Structures are given as structure tokens and as C-alpha cells.
Amino acid sequence: MSINVLPVRPRILCLIGARSASRWKRISGVSILRHSFSTTTYQMDQLSYYCGIDAEPLHRYGEGGYHPTLLGDVLKDGRYRILHKLGWGGYSTVWAARDLREHKYVALKISAAEKRQQSQEVDVMRTLAAATRTDQPGSHHLMSMLDNFQLEGPNGSHDCFVLEMLGPSVSDLVETRMSDERLPGKLAKTIAKQALLGLDYLHQQKIGHGDLHIRNLAFTIPSVDSLNEEQFCKKLGKPETGMVRRKDGKPLDPGVPQYLVRPFSYPADSSLFSSPIKIIDFGEAFLSNDTPRTLHTPLPIRAPEIIFGEKLDYRVDMWSMGCLLFELVVGQPPFDSIMTTPTVLVRQMLEMCSDDLPERWQQSWRAIDNKAAGENSNYTLQQWLEEMYFDGERNEDLTRDDIIKVGELVGGMLRFEPSTRTSAREVLQDPWFNGE
Numbered sequence: 001m002s003i004n005v006l007p008v009r010p011r012i013l014c015l016i017g018a019r020s021a022s023r024w025k026r027i028s029g030v031s032i033l034r035h036s037f038s039t040t041t042y043q044m045d046q047l048s049y050y051c052g053i054d055a056e057p058l059h060r061y062g063e064g065g066y067h068p069t070l071l072g073d074v075l076k077d078g079r080y081r082i083l084h085k086l087g088w089g090g091y092s093t094v095w096a097a098r099d100l101r102e103h104k105y106v107a108l109k110i111s112a113a114e115k116r117q118q119s120q121e122v123d124v125m126r127t128l129a130a131a132t133r134t135d136q137p138g139s140h141h142l143m144s145m146l147d148n149f150q151l152e153g154p155n156g157s158h159d160c161f162v163l164e165m166l167g168p169s170v171s172d173l174v175e176t177r178m179s180d181e182r183l184p185g186k187l188a189k190t191i192a193k194q195a196l197l198g199l200d201y202l203h204q205q206k207i208g209h210g211d212l213h214i215r216n217l218a219f220t221i222p223s224v225d226s227l228n229e230e231q232f233c234k235k236l237g238k239p240e241t242g243m244v245r246r247k248d249g250k251p252l253d254p255g256v257p258q259y260l261v262r263p264f265s266y267p268a269d270s271s272l273f274s275s276p277i278k279i280i281d282f283g284e285a286f287l288s289n290d291t292p293r294t295l296h297t298p299l300p301i302r303a304p305e306i307i308f309g310e311k312l313d314y315r316v317d318m319w320s321m322g323c324l325l326f327e328l329v330v331g332q333p334p335f336d337s338i339m340t341t342p343t344v345l346v347r348q349m350l351e352m353c354s355d356d357l358p359e360r361w362q363q364s365w366r367a368i369d370n371k372a373a374g375e376n377s378n379y380t381l382q383q384w385l386e387e388m389y390f391d392g393e394r395n396e397d398l399t400r401d402d403i404i405k406v407g408e409l410v411g412g413m414l415r416f417e418p419s420t421r422t423s424a425r426e427v428l429q430d431p432w433f434n435g436e
């Protein structure tokens with residue numbers, strides 16, 4: 001067995017990492033190169049095109065890449081009219097659109113034509129749409145698909161997902177509203193509980209998410225369906241666009257849009273604090289009867305069995321959930337997120353986790369790392385958590401008892417052996433989540 005050195009998707013790495021780099025404290029001797037990131041870097045990287053606006057990377061417009069969507073485009077036989085951009089990811093652009101048949105506003109996710117390798121997003125979203133049991137609380141914490149269709153364009157054939165429109169992510173809220181980059185303790189607990197409810201429901205449906213981090217938790221927003229299109233557009237504001245030009249002055253290729261649209265950023269105001277969150281982005285999700293050979297989960301939240309190339313199941317999410325609970329409470333992820341390599345990451349895991357590497361992974365680990373496997377530092381997860389939380393500079397509205405409990409819960413999820421990790425259901429049953 002060898003260590004699975006998967007590439008880290010650059011955008012995710014940077015977005016998760018940029019916020020945490022400045023405050024990262026090291027407890028080991030491993031030094032990690034840090035760098036800052038701006039989406040404009042991508043613009044400068046373009047070989048043939050440029051555009052002076054912060055938006056998705058232009059080099060992804062080409063065969064197999066994004067669909068060149070423009071405002072006002074009407075998709076699926078005149079049904080969905082594109083009004084604004086909501087966001088983009090490594091594998092999609094996401095738009096606010098008007099459903100002209102149902103008279104409501106939706107989010108339209110248009111996947112890149114080549115999509116992720118082996119993505120099961122369509123199957124997973126269909127399974128969830130068919131299974132939705134509204135009597136189960138967890139079903140309200142998963143983004144639902146309203147429709148899906150195939151779109152043919154100059155760059156290929158694209159999966160399109162019609163989704164309920166959601167607001168900013170938890171990460172947006174932390175970045176824009178929390179001066180000390182930490183959520184109030186009560187809010188952190190509520191968000192963690194809702195993520196666990198969503199995850200428990202997902203796992204009951206025999207689905208793994210594979211990409212659970214704070215950017216993939218989005219706040220629900222009040223319905224805007226009663227607004228007419230003019231009022232809706234006024235609410236979102238005039239889209240900011242930037243013309244795309246070819247460096248050599250020649251006309252654009254048909255697969256490249258005439259302009260890019262800066263994504264709308266929903267104001268992350270305090271009224272959202274009481275809105276429920278939903279888990280979004282099922283691009284890495286998988287059905288239990290068709291588990292992937294590997295996952296491109298961002299490295300800082302990647303479960304060790306993915307790194308060691310083992311057969312995977314939904315328990316990869318419980319590792320990520322442990323990282324997520326830590327980050328929600330502390331304001332920092334437990335594992336360093338900038339320029340981390342799988343080897344450095346495993347060393348950090350060994351330092352922090354209380355159990356040893358399973359026997360079956362030790363040989364491949366020894367071949368890579370010259371330290372003996374299982375040689376943990378004396379710095380426990382609990383000490384690390386307390387040191388990070390009570391650092392004296394930031395909001396500390398949770399008690400030491402709360403932090404000890406969080407340490408226990410995170411410790412139960414950050415276990416190397418997947419079968420010994422606590423399940424979402426078990427974590428939810430803890431009195432800490434039930435107001436006792």
C-alpha cells in the first residue's frame with residue numbers, strides 16, 4: 001500500500017487556507033511555506049485572454065471547461081433566464097435565474113463539460129431528491145435539487161442542476177462579520193448541530209459527501225419569489241461585468257464568453273445568524289454501492305484512509321466533521337492548510353490524534369517518514385484545542401468545560417481507524433448538543 005499523493009485543488013486550498021495562515025501556531029517542528037492568494041493571479045495566468053474582473057479563471061473556458069454563460073441567456077427550452085452570478089468553483093459556474101414556468105428564483109449550477117472524474121453528482125442529487133423525507137429534521141439541512149438537465153455548448157455537454165437559492169457560506173460570515181475570525185460559541189454549536197443532522201440524514205440515505213468544510217455550509221435566505229424580476233434585480237444590484245479580450249487582438253473563440261460577471265455577494269448580515277444552514281456542493285459525493293477509489297477532498301480535511309489509498313466509505317465525512325467542529329468553535333482548522341503535503345499532514349495527524357496508525361498502514365508510512373510511526377508528541381488534541389481557544393485575544397464565550405467536551409467530541413471523530421469513529425447520530429446524542 002502506498003501513500004496516495006493526490007493534488008490539492010488550488011482554489012480550495014487557498015480559500016480555506018488564506019484566512020488561517022496568519023494566526024497558525026505550530027506545535028511541531030515542521031515548518032510550512034505560506035503564501036497569500038488572490039483570484040487575480042488566475043487572470044494573469046491566462047495564456048490568450050484577459051479580463052480586469054475578479055471572477056472564475058478564464059483558462060477554464062475551452063473544450064471540456066465552463067459553459068460561456070451570459071446574462072439574459074434562457075436555458076432549457078425557454079424555462080430558466082440567467083439574471084446574475086452567485087459563485088463559481090473549480091468545476092462549475094453558479095447563476096441566479098428566474099424559473100419562467102414556476103415563477104420563482106433558483107440557483108443554476110452549470111458544471112464544466114469534463115466535470116470531475118467519476119463524479120456521481122447527478123445520481124446523488126437525484127437519489128436525494130427522490131428520498132427527501134421532510135419529516136426528518138436532517139433533510140432540511142441538505143441543499144435540494146429542483147430539476148436537472150443537459151446543456152450542449154461550444155465547450156461540450158454540461159450537467160445543469162436547478163437548486164434552491166441559498167445565501168452566503170459560514171466561511172463568508174466569519175470573514176466579513178467576525179472581527180476576530182471566530183463565531184459566537186452558541187452559533188458555532190447550532191451550525192455544528194445542523195451540519196451533523198444533515199450528515200446523519202445523508203448517511204442514512206447511504207450517501208457520503210466527501211467535501212465537508214465551512215465553505216460548503218450555506219445559510220438559507222428568506223424567499224424572494226414574491227418579487228418581480230425588476231425588484232429582484234434591484235435587490236441583487238447591477239451585475240458588475242468585465243469585457244474579455246484576446247491578448248493578440250483577434251476575435252474570441254466561441255467557447256469564451258464576451259464578458260465575465262463578478263459574483264454577487266449576499267450581505268452576510270446578522271439577520272442570517274438565526275437562519276438554518278444547508279450542506280451544499282455534492283460534486284465529490286458518492287453512493288455507498290458505488291464508492292470511489294479516491295476522493296479529491298481538500299487536504300486539511302482529508303481523512304487518512306484517502307491518503308493511504310484504502311477502500312472508502314461515508315466515514316470519511318466523520319473525519320471532516322471533526323475538523324469542521326474544531327474550526328467552528330476555535331476559528332482555526334486543526335490541521336495546517338497552506339502548502340501541506342500528504343506526508344506533512346499525516347505527521348500532524350500523528351501529533352494530535354490519540355490512537356496509533358493502524359498496523360496495515362505502518363509499513364508504507366515508515367517507508368516515507370523516517371520518524372517511527374506512532375511517535376506522537378505529548379501535545380494532545382485537548383491541549384491544542386484549549387491553547388487555541390483561550391489565546392487571550394479573542395472572544396471566549398464558551399467555558400473550559402465546553403471546550404473539554406468539544407475536545408472529546410472531536411477526538412471521537414478524528415480517529416485513524418474509520419470503524420472506531422463516532423457516527424453523526426452518536427455525536428448528536430451527546431448531551432452537549434441537547435442543552436443539558
Ligand SMILES: Nc1ncnc2c1ncn2[C@@H]1O[C@H](COP(=O)(O)OP(=O)(O)OP(=O)(O)O)[C@@H](O)[C@H]1O
Pocket residue numbers: 012086087088089090091092093094107109143163164165166167211215280281282283
Ligand atoms: N444553491 C446555491 N445558492 C447560492 N449560491 C450557490 C449555490 N450553490 C452554489 N453556490 C455558489 O457557487 C459556488 C460554487 O458552487 P459549488 O461549490 O457547488 O461548485 P463546485 O464547482 O463543485 O465547487 P468546488 O470546486 O469548490 O468544489 C459556491 O461556493 C457558492 O458560492
